[in-house]
Amino acid sequence: MLLHDTALIYGRYLRQSLRSRFALLFGVLMPLLYLLFFGPLLTGLPLGGRGSSWQVLVPGLLLQLGLFGASYAGFTIIIEKSQGVVERMRVTPVSRLALLLGRVLRDATVFVFQAVLLVLAAVATGLRAPLGGVLIGFGFVALLTVSLGSLSYAAAMKVDTPQEFGPLINAMTMPSMLLSGLMLPMTLAPAWLDVLSHFMPFRYLVDAVRDAYVGSYTTAHMLYGALVAVGFAVLAVTVGTRVLRTAGA
Amino acid sequence: MPDGFTTPLPAAQAARQGPVEAVRCVDLTVREGEILGFLGPNGAGKITTLRMLTTLLAPTGGTASVAGCDLTTDPAGVRRACGYVAQSGGADPNIGVREELVTQGRLYRLSKDQAAVRAEELARDLGFADLLDRKVGALSGGQRRRLDIAMALTHGPRVLFLDEPTTGLDPGSRADLWNLIRRPRDAHGTTVFLTTHYLDEADALADRLVIVDKGVVVAEDTPGALKLRHGGSIDATLQDTFLAITGRGPAQADAAPVSV
Numbered sequence: 482m483l484l485h486d487t488a489l490i491y492g493r494y495l496r497q498s499l500r501s502r503f504a505l506l507f508g509v510l511m512p513l514l515y516l517l518f519f520g521p522l523l524t525g526l527p528l529g530g531r532g533s534s535w536q537v538l539v540p541g542l543l544l545q546l547g548l549f550g551a552s553y554a555g556f557t558i559i560i561e562k563s564q565g566v567v568e569r570m571r572v573t574p575v576s577r578l579a580l581l582l583g584r585v586l587r588d589a590t591v592f593v594f595q596a597v598l599l600v601l602a603a604v605a606t607g608l609r610a611p612l613g614g615v616l617i618g619f620g621f622v623a624l625l626t627v628s629l630g631s632l633s634y635a636a637a638m639k640v641d642t643p644q645e646f647g648p649l650i651n652a653m654t655m656p657s658m659l660l661s662g663l664m665l666p667m668t669l670a671p672a673w674l675d676v677l678s679h680f681m682p683f684r685y686l687v688d689a690v691r692d693a694y695v696g697s698y699t700t701a702h703m704l705y706g707a708l709v710a711v712g713f714a715v716l717a718v719t720v721g722t723r724v725l726r727t728a729g730a
Numbered sequence: 731m732p733d734g735f736t737t738p739l740p741a742a743q744a745a746r747q748g749p750v751e752a753v754r755c756v757d758l759t760v761r762e763g764e765i766l767g768f769l770g771p772n773g774a775g776k777i778t779t780l781r782m783l784t785t786l787l788a789p790t791g792g793t794a795s796v797a798g799c800d801l802t803t804d805p806a807g808v809r810r811a812c813g814y815v816a817q818s819g820g821a822d823p824n825i826g827v828r829e830e831l832v833t834q835g836r837l838y839r840l841s842k843d844q845a846a847v848r849a850e851e852l853a854r855d856l857g858f859a860d861l862l863d864r865k866v867g868a869l870s871g872g873q874r875r876r877l878d879i880a881m882a883l884t885h886g887p888r889v890l891f892l893d894e895p896t897t898g899l900d901p902g903s904r905a906d907l908w909n910l911i912r913r914p915r916d917a918h919g920t921t922v923f924l925t926t927h928y929l930d931e932a933d934a935l936a937d938r939l940v941i942v943d944k945g946v947v948v949a950e951d952t953p954g955a956l957k958l959r960h961g962g963s964i965d966a967t968l969q970d971t972f973l974a975i976t977g978r979g980p981a982q983a984d985a986a987p988v989s990v
Binding site for chain 2: 561571
C-alpha cells in the first residue's frame, strides 16, 4: 500500500513539475553562476586537496544546489494548504508517509536532474572526475534533498503564509552554506571555524563527495558522510510524516 | 442500533495565546440516512467538530464512532467510510478536472481503470461531464462545488460531511446544489452532515438540526419542533428560533467568494 500510495503521489507531483519549465530549472541558476564566475578564480589557488580546483568546487556546488533548492520546497505546500488540497488528501486513506515521500522524491528527481546539468556545464569549464565519483555525488544530492525537503514541508505545515516562511528559510540556508565549507574546504579555515563546521551535517556530506570526486571511495570521510546523509534523511522523514499526521487546527 | 456516530468530544486547541477550548462537550447521535444540519454562531466549534470527525484533528478526550469505526482506534476505517467537502474545496486549480477526479479515486484505493470509470460516472451524475477536460481553475464557483462534492463521493461513502456547501454561491446555484446534496441520501441512503450559516438552507435540507454554542450542544431536534419549542409556534422563522436559543444571530453569511 505504501508503495502504491507513494507512486501515486510521486506521479501527480512529477507531472506537475514537468509541466513547468521554470520549476524544473529554477534551482540550478545560483550554482551555475558560481560555477561560471567564481570557479575560474580558484584554478591557480592552493586549496589543499588532491585533484583540480574543479574537483573541490563542484561537490560544494552540488550540495549548494540541494541546500538552497530543497529548503524552499515547503512553499508549494503552503499554497496547497490555502487551496484545501492538503486537507483533502489527509481525509483519504492515503498513507501519511506516502504524502511526504511522494513529494520529496519528486524534489530529489528534479534536483538530481539539475545536478546532472550542472556537472555537464562543469565538464565544459574544465572538470574531470571519475564516473563513479560523479554518481556518488548525485546520490548525496538525492539524500540531502530528501532530508531538507522533508524538514521544509514540516516547517511549512506549521506556518500560515509564504511571507513568514521565506525569512525563516533564508535565515538558515546562508549560514549553513558558509559554515559547512561548501565554497572552499574547511581545511583552509582557522581551528575555531573548522571545529564549528563539524556541527554542520553538510560538512560531512561535502567531504565525502570531494573524496568521491578524486576517486577515493573507501575513506573515513565517505563513511561519515554516508552515515550522516542516511541518518539525517531518516530523521527528517520521520519528523515530516509526524507533522502530516498530526497537523490540525 | 443507530448507525452514524456518537461524540462526546472535549478538545483543546493550542493557540499562540494558550489552549483554546474550541469544543468543550459535544454529545450527539446521527441516524443513518438522515441529513443533519449543524448550526451555530461563529466560534461555536462547528469546524473543529467536523475536523475531528473526519480524522483531521485528534480529539483530546471523549469517544466517537463514525459508520461503526472508532475514531481513535480505527481512523483508517473512518477515512474509508466518510467523504468531506471543505469550504475552500480542495481541488488544485492548475490541474485538469479529469486528472483530479481520477487521482482522488486512486487515493481511495480504486484501480486506475475503476477510477477513470468512476470519474465519468460522477461527472455525468453531477452535471459537469462537459467540463472534464478543463482545468479546475477555469470552473465557476457552482461548477467547482459540484466537482468538490464529486470528489468526496468518489468511493461511495456512508457519511458525507459538508462544510458550508453553498456559501458564496448565487441563488440559482444554491438551489441546484441543494438537490445534489439530497441525491446521495435519496439514492444510496448516505448520511449527510452539513454545517451552514444559511437558515433557509438548514430549514430546507435538514431532517434534524443540532445547534452548538461555545463548544456545547444547546439544542437538538427537527426544525419544526425547535420552532414550536423555542420560536413560539411552528410558523416561527428559524431566524427567530435561533435567536431565542443562542441569544444572538448566526454568523454573517459570507458574501465573499468561496475560493480565492
